Amino acid sequence: MDERSSQSAQPAEATRRGFFRIAIGFLAGVGGLVLGIPLVGSLIGPAFRKKRARWSRAAAVADLPEGTPTVLSFTDRSSDAYLRETVTRNVWVVRRSATDVTVYSPICTHLGCRYDWEPNSGHFVCPCHGSVFALDGKVLGGPAPRPLDTLPLKIENGELYVEWERFEPGIPKKIPV
Amino acid sequence: MFDRIVRWVDERIPLTSMIRQGLDEEIPGGARFAYTLGSATLAVFVIQMITGVWQLFYYVPTVDHAYDSLNYLRTDVPFGWLIHGLHYWGANAIIVLVGLHIARVFIYGAYKAPRELTWLAGVVLLLVTAGLVFTGAPLPWDERGYWAAEVGTSIAGTVPFLGDAVKRLLRGGDLMGQLALSRMFVLHVAILPAILLAFLAVHLAAFRRFGSVGPWDEAKRQRSGLFWPDQVLKDAIVAAFLLVFLIALCAYASPPFAGPADPLDTSYVPKPEWNFLFLYETLKFFPGRLEPLGTMGIPLIGILILVLLPFLDRSQERNPVRRPFAMAGGAIWVGAVVALTIIGYRSHPGGPEAGSRAPGGSHARLSQSAREGATLVDSLGCTGCHTINGTGGSVGPDLSNESRQGRSRQWLMDQIRDPKSHDPGSIMPSYPSLTKQQLNQIVDYLQSLGAANPPGEGKATVSPPVREAPDPAPPLRQSPVVPPPAASSPSKPSGAIHGLGPLPPGSSLGPPGRAASVIGSGEHGAILFRLYCASCHGPEGKGGIPNPGSAGGAIPPLSPIDRKFYSSDPQTFATNIDRILQYGSIPKGPMPEKKMLVFGMTNSLTQEEIADLEAYILERNGVDRAQVLHPGIPPKIFFYLTMAALVLIAGVLGGVWARMRANARKNAS
Numbered sequence: 001m002d003e004r005s006s007q008s009a010q011p012a013e014a015t016r017r018g019f020f021r022i023a024i025g026f027l028a029g030v031g032g033l034v035l036g037i038p039l040v041g042s043l044i045g046p047a048f049r050k051k052r053a054r055w056s057r058a059a060a061v062a063d064l065p066e067g068t069p070t071v072l073s074f075t076d077r078s079s080d081a082y083l084r085e086t087v088t089r090n091v092w093v094v095r096r097s098a099t100d101v102t103v104y105s106p107i108c109t110h111l112g113c114r115y116d117w118e119p120n121s122g123h124f125v126c127p128c129h130g131s132v133f134a135l136d137g138k139v140l141g142g143p144a145p146r147p148l149d150t151l152p153l154k155i156e157n158g159e160l161y162v163e164w165e166r167f168e169p170g171i172p173k174k175i176p177v
Numbered sequence: 178m179f180d181r182i183v184r185w186v187d188e189r190i191p192l193t194s195m196i197r198q199g200l201d202e203e204i205p206g207g208a209r210f211a212y213t214l215g216s217a218t219l220a221v222f223v224i225q226m227i228t229g230v231w232q233l234f235y236y237v238p239t240v241d242h243a244y245d246s247l248n249y250l251r252t253d254v255p256f257g258w259l260i261h262g263l264h265y266w267g268a269n270a271i272i273v274l275v276g277l278h279i280a281r282v283f284i285y286g287a288y289k290a291p292r293e294l295t296w297l298a299g300v301v302l303l304l305v306t307a308g309l310v311f312t313g314a315p316l317p318w319d320e321r322g323y324w325a326a327e328v329g330t331s332i333a334g335t336v337p338f339l340g341d342a343v344k345r346l347l348r349g350g351d352l353m354g355q356l357a358l359s360r361m362f363v364l365h366v367a368i369l370p371a372i373l374l375a376f377l378a379v380h381l382a383a384f385r386r387f388g389s390v391g392p393w394d395e396a397k398r399q400r401s402g403l404f405w406p407d408q409v410l411k412d413a414i415v416a417a418f419l420l421v422f423l424i425a426l427c428a429y430a431s432p433p434f435a436g437p438a439d440p441l442d443t444s445y446v447p448k449p450e451w452n453f454l455f456l457y458e459t460l461k462f463f464p465g466r467l468e469p470l471g472t473m474g475i476p477l478i479g480i481l482i483l484v485l486l487p488f489l490d491r492s493q494e495r496n497p498v499r500r501p502f503a504m505a506g507g508a509i510w511v512g513a514v515v516a517l518t519i520i521g522y523r524s525h526p527g528g529p530e531a532g533s534r535a536p537g538g539s540h541a542r543l544s545q546s547a548r549e550g551a552t553l554v555d556s557l558g559c560t561g562c563h564t565i566n567g568t569g570g571s572v573g574p575d576l577s578n579e580s581r582q583g584r585s586r587q588w589l590m591d592q593i594r595d596p597k598s599h600d601p602g603s604i605m606p607s608y609p610s611l612t613k614q615q616l617n618q619i620v621d622y623l624q625s626l627g628a629a630n631p632p633g634e635g636k637a638t639v640s641p642p643v644r645e646a647p648d649p650a651p652p653l654r655q656s657p658v659v660p661p662p663a664a665s666s667p668s669k670p671s672g673a674i675h676g677l678g679p680l681p682p683g684s685s686l687g688p689p690g691r692a693a694s695v696i697g698s699g700e701h702g703a704i705l706f707r708l709y710c711a712s713c714h715g716p717e718g719k720g721g722i723p724n725p726g727s728a729g730g731a732i733p734p735l736s737p738i739d740r741k742f743y744s745s746d747p748q749t750f751a752t753n754i755d756r757i758l759q760y761g762s763i764p765k766g767p768m769p770e771k772k773m774l775v776f777g778m779t780n781s782l783t784q785e786e787i788a789d790l791e792a793y794i795l796e797r798n799g800v801d802r803a804q805v806l807h808p809g810i811p812p813k814i815f816f817y818l819t820m821a822a823l824v825l826i827a828g829v830l831g832g833v834w835a836r837m838r839a840n841a842r843k844n845a846s
Contacts, residue, residue, distance in 0.1 A: 014841075015837050015838060017406055020406035020407065023410055024406055024410050026829065026830060030823065030826055033822070035224070042255055042260055045256075045807060046253075046254055046255075049807075077688075077694075081246075081253075083245075086689065088688070
């Protein structure tokens with residue numbers, strides 16, 4: 001220890017060791033940043049990622065009959081991080097022209113039953129509690145608190161793409177579940 | 178403020194004196210870069226622990242999600258490529274560093290009294306490190322890891338008397354499955370790290386008790402230096418370079434995507450990682466009943482020598498020149514390990530890569546005609562549907578014992594030329610363009626199957642996969658991948674090649690299978706492609722194979738693929754081709770001779786194999802299936818930034834040094 005004390009007492013040696021301490025601090029800092037930024041980034045990135053639209057190809061628009069509601073089945077591939085699920089969905093589609101198409105969720109806005117199209121009356125009718133909807137989705141009768149839920153859609157190169165969503169039943173406001 | 182906090186803590190626990198105890202140390206002969214190997218190993222261990230814990234934010238240890246969850250981290254999580262890459266390359270670096278560290282300690286004679294305990298704790302750390310490497314390999318549940326663990330646990334099973342019990346304990350049962358993965362996981366992330374930390378504490382405490390051993394030359398020991406900050410700076414410099422080196426490896430040599438583990442895939446030929454190659458080569462010297470000597474005897478002797486070394490070599494002499502026997506022994510040991518590793522690296526185990534998987538691979542005992550037939554069976558892709566001697570698909574009947582089925586030559590020739598002549602519902606492609614001579618050759622080969630091989634020699638004509646050797650038990654049919662919804666399982670009535678219902682028309686394909694969302698291995702996909710696809714789609718998918726009766730007249734090439742399937746987005750591209758692989762397709766045209774077979778729905782290929790094939794087809798079309806979608810900072814740019822930060826630091830430190838010296842001179846004068 002005596003020798004060491006005498007060494008460190010020398011000014012040149014003290015300067016050298018002082019510099020060593022600073023250099024160690026800098027290297028540790030850079031190492032911490034090089035590792036720290038990715039570690040923090042890996043947790044922040046997915047947490048603040050925007051929800052991506054999940055478009056599913058449903059049909060060619062030209063294949064849809066004009067003016068008459070049609071049930072369309074399509075494959076919806078949902079994912080939650082690395083968990084992926086493929087589910088077949090059914091929706092009601094009303095085509096008025098090549099560019100004017102409406103897609104309805106097949107779930108009644110009252111309590112979530114599956115409603116049907118009655119060609120004779122020209123209305124959608126829910127068998128559970130008798131809610132009646134017009135072709136444009138408006139409530140014509142029964143306990144339904146809001147019109148039929150429309151689903152997001154886009155038409156690209158003549159193909160209809162639908163984004164599947166579910167909404168809270170039984171309330172006047174259309175709130176996604 | 179900071180001093181007050183330190184004082185407050187010091188009054189309650191002796192923090193400062195503990196730090197001093199750890200850092201205030203004189204090093205005989207002064208600080209040296211040669212002494213940085215231990216601290217470099219420790220630095221990489223710290224990186225391993227941090228990146229290991231971080232991977233747990235995303236990884237799940239279940240056979241159905243382990244592979245996907247890790248790949249999600251690698252491709253979809255910002256800096257996931259770096260976190261996993263550092264862990265992967267860090268594991269490799271540790272083995273090298275531990276080896277160099279042991280070599281230095283050995284050469285300096287630092288294991289001798291009174292430092293025996295430091296050495297012994299180090300030997301335990303070495304074994305725990307080997308355990309961590311072994312238990313970490315299967316965690317991704319990919320082909321490499323799965324088969325490494327399968328073979329590794331089978332090796333444990335060769336121990337006399339206790340072997341089977343040890344193997345079962347490691348696997349949680351007879352076969353590799355979920356329990357095996359759970360056990361490896363708990364060992365890797367909890368038990369072994371806890372043991373490692375405990376013995377690391379012993380190792381460091383024992384090291385501090387007697388300090389650095391220093392040079393063996395007395396003259397050089399006169400000068401002394403300090404551990405803090407002299408040696409620590411050298412340690413920090415080496416650790417910084419190591420970190421940069423590991424980042425470079427992550428950026429320029431990303432760990433491979435080995436494809437999901439597939440216990441049923443007989444085309445995968447496992448070969449140990451480089452770190453176990455020496456053992457793999459050693460085993461070849463101990464065939465048959467001597468096997469336990471190689472699997473357990475040699476490693477145990479090695480461990481015993483390491484444990485007893487400080488007690489066998491009791492002389493205080495540390496100069497290597499005066500320890501010729503020790504040095505010669507060490508050199509022979511290192512030379513043997515290096516030589517065996519190189520030999521192992523250059524060896525090619527039997528398998529499809531070596532051309533032995535194909536039915537026409539080895540038929541020395543067959544007639545010339547039957548050999549020609551075997552080649553034809555190979556080139557026509559018959560094993561895409563039929564199993565022959567343990568390899569091939571399961572769409573059609575197993576042909577391994579065809580000679581014992583009692584079918585006439587004419588029946589077989591008719592079946593090949595026009596399968597519908599025997600069964601109108603058969604989906605087997607017809608081969609009307611084969612010449613009579615070719616048909617005879619194929620039938621000669623088929624009639625040799627089973628007859629040419631006495632019972633028990635069924636696999637003699639095809640090199641068995643290496644992994645089958647240690648464990649005769651069949652692999653667990655526990656595919657984590659759920660096949661796509663199928664109407665019903667295909668029946669396979671014996672004696673007739675039909676088995677499947679009609680092919681679904683192209684317009685009514687079902688949803689994509691699970692393979693579409695799995696990142697397969699393009700490398701393994703290439704092997705599968707040669708086995709199952711090349712006979713119709715041409716070598717490397719370049720096409721050119723005629724298909725009489727189809728609208729185009731030829732089977733479409735896959736490289737380049739029809740643009741309607743192509744997408745630069747790997748997920749979309751894989752989904753586009755997946756449905757064809759799952760459900761097959763019938764080419765347009767009046768009467769196409771060949772149809773795309775149904776691989777997925779019939780389970781004739783597993784979803785893992787289909788994922789590998791898809792990765793290969795994407796690769797052939799210039800799309801990386803394992804494309805990093807959210808890198809955070811792109812790998813190479815991150816590397817450049819790290820380098821730039823280091824250069825900046827060097828510049829700043831240069832300025833600081835110049836200023837400090839100038840100030841010191843000023844004060845002195």
